[in-house]
Amino acid sequence: MRWIGQTNVLSIRPYRSEDRDGLFKIATDTAFFGEPIEIYLEDRRIFLDGFYAYYTDYEPEHSWVATANDEVVGFLTGCVDSARKDKIVNKHINPRILLRLLTGYYRVGPKARRYLWRMWKSRRKHLYPSVNLEEYPAHLHINVDKKWRGNGIGIRLMKVYLDQLTYLKVSGVHLGTSSENLAACQLYEKLGFQLIGEKPSIMWEGIVDHPVQSRAYAMKLTAYEYSPSLK
Secondary structure: OEEEEOOEEEEEEEOOHHHHHHHHHHHHHOOEOOEOHHHOOOOHHHHHHHHOHHHHHHOHHHOEEEEEOOEEEEEEEEEOOHHHHHHHHHHHHHHHHHHHHHOOOOOOOHHHHHHHHHHHHHHHOOOOOOOOOOOOOEEEEEEEOHHHOOOOHHHHHHHHHHHHHHHOOOOEEEEEEEOOOHHHHHHHHHHOOEEEEEEEEOOOEOOEOOOEEEEEEEEEHHHOOOOOOOO
């Protein structure tokens, strides 16, 4: 899929192994509601190992990138079986992260300690909206380079992934976001996702000066029908 954006030819294509560094850079450059992750983590590797290594290393066939002149300017990482992903993460990825934390591989400062504590506390108190994985087994993460927003990249990445899931006969798909990502929430709703859960988040206490809600959106893929008017 190719189109003209700004003065460059933009393309959507399947993820390749050589896209990993570009994907990771965008993921961390936009991890704080579109801003760099250093606002709440000193070492980008903690976030990348915990949130993105699964998609690039274990399920790359369901990820997509947007490129401009061969540079990655946006991406979507996908998973068709969230329950299987959780098993792999718990068996292979989390133990590696724990070992790296204990051996000093990561640079762990006060920001990271607060972040990891809030994450543990959020999981312990079930502060993330629950999702029925039998109804919505697939999920996704999507990000676009700040300089390239407004070119329709996000909606095109979503379209090719939803088309892929439909072709694979996956029953439903979900995603997690927050009330702070207003533009993203509007995009999901435009595509037909429904808000299925919302809970107060403690992840951004002391960083954001107002309440933030964790949100879960989902869609049954039997109801998905992409409209050409979605540009």
